[in-house]
Amino acid sequence: AQSVAQPEDQVNVAEGNPLxxxxxxxxxxxxxxxxxxxxxxxGLQFLLKYITxxxxxxxxxxxxxxxxKSQTSFHLKKPSALVSDSALYFCAVRDIGARGGxxxxxxxxxxxxxxxxx
Amino acid sequence: xxxxxxxxxYLVTQxxxxxxxxxxxxxxxxxxxxxxxxxxxxxxxxxxxxxxxLIINETVPNRFSPKSPDKAHLNLHINSLELGDSAVYFCASxxxxxxxxxxxxxxxxxxxxxx
Numbered sequence: 001a002q003s004v005a006q007p008e009d010q011v012n013v014a015e016g017n018p019l020x021x022x023x024x025x026x027x028x029x030x031x032x033x034x035x036x037x038x039x040x041x042x043g044l045q046f047l048l049k050y051i052t053x054x055x056x057x058x059x060x061x062x063x064x065x066x067x068x069k070s071q072t073s074f075h076l077k078k079p080s081a082l083v084s085d086s087a088l089y090f091c092a093v094r095d096i097g098a099r100g101g102x103x104x105x106x107x108x109x110x111x112x113x114x115x116x117x118x
Numbered sequence: 119x120x121x122x123x124x125x126x127x128y129l130v131t132q133x134x135x136x137x138x139x140x141x142x143x144x145x146x147x148x149x150x151x152x153x154x155x156x157x158x159x160x161x162x163x164x165x166x167x168x169x170x171x172l173i174i175n176e177t178v179p180n181r182f183s184p185k186s187p188d189k190a191h192l193n194l195h196i197n198s199l200e201l202g203d204s205a206v207y208f209c210a211s212x213x214x215x216x217x218x219x220x221x222x223x224x225x226x227x228x229x230x231x232x233x
Contacts, residue, residue: 041226043227044161044224046223104149104174104216105163105166105174105176106163108160108162111161
């Protein structure tokens with residue numbers, strides 16, 4: 001079964017420092033990977049996705065993610081954190097059906113709470 | 119203008135009642151979804167429609183029934199509510215299929231509390 005793991009429930013970082021939110025995946029076939037962010041009491045917002053091509057994907061609000069096939073990882077990064085980046089971050093992967101075909105479903109990780117201290 | 123809207127935002131009801139949550143998107147998208155987020159923030163898809171056709175129907179109790187009167191609306195009706203149904207329900211939409219190639223736009227959520 002396809003899955004994503006976000007090993008850290010919470011990441012704390014000081015404003016201005018670089019941040020990394022970790023995600024590892026387990027899929028059969030080529031992974032389609034996504035990052036979404038959820039601000040308090042709001043719905044999820046799309047940040048970026050990796051389908052194919054360059055391993056470094058740039059997204060919204062200055063975020064980027066690096067696809068690493070050998071380490072089966074898709075970590076989210078930002079060079080300089082802002083207090084306003086504090087939110088819940090979800091990694092997601094496309095699900096593969098029982099017969100090996102792609103489905104239209106995303107499987108979400110458990111989320112990582114990012115807390116940026118001023 | 120709100121892209122994906124849900125009503126109501128909060129819903130408090132007693133066990134055994136029947137309730138509905140409505141969702142509307144004004145983005146012209148073909149695909150809509152219902153997700154459930156539990157108290158631990160775990161997010162799981164429940165249903166998806168593409169042009170009013172059901173394309174994803176996860177293992178959810180048949181007390182949950184989605185209805186899509188047109189491609190801009192996807193409603194969720196829940197019969198005989200149980201305590202375990204308490205959660206935040208999110209509606210989302212995306213431009214088309216395959217849905218996983220497109221970003222999904224989420225509504226603000228409906229917090230359902232069953233007492």
